[in-house]
Amino acid sequence: MLGQRFPGQVWPAIGYHPWSLAAEEVAATQIRSHLSRCVALGEVGLDYKVKVSKTLQHEVFLFIRRTRNRNPHHSPPSGPWP
Numbered sequence: 001m002l003g004q005r006f007p008g009q010v011w012p013a014i015g016y017h018p019w020s021l022a023a024e025e026v027a028a029t030q031i032r033s034h035l036s037r038c039v040a041l042g043e044v045g046l047d048y049k050v051k052v053s054k055t056l057q058h059e060v061f062l063f064i065r066r067t068r069n070r071n072p073h074h075s076p077p078s079g080p081w082p
Contacts, residue, residue: 003037004037011038011039011040012034012037012038012039013038013039013040013041013042014030014031014034014035014038014040014041014042015040015041015042015043015044016043016044016060016064017044017047018044018045018046018047018050018052018057019047019050019052021052021056021057021060027060027063028060028063031063031064031067035067041064041067041068042064042068043060043061043064043065045061046058046061
């Protein structure tokens, strides 16, 4: 992991794109196993044009939001980019 190789220079973040989802439990397990080493947790949103189930996308999206709400320091920045 680059964050371990370059501490203080690289800060890891976790996020999921709808195209890469396989199963909610896989996504949840991966997020939980890496969350303590990350500075941000995010998602790209829902994409209903891909063949990934809308239900699965919605479940993972809600899991990420619930996890982020319990860990507010993992929230994405708000407001426009500078």
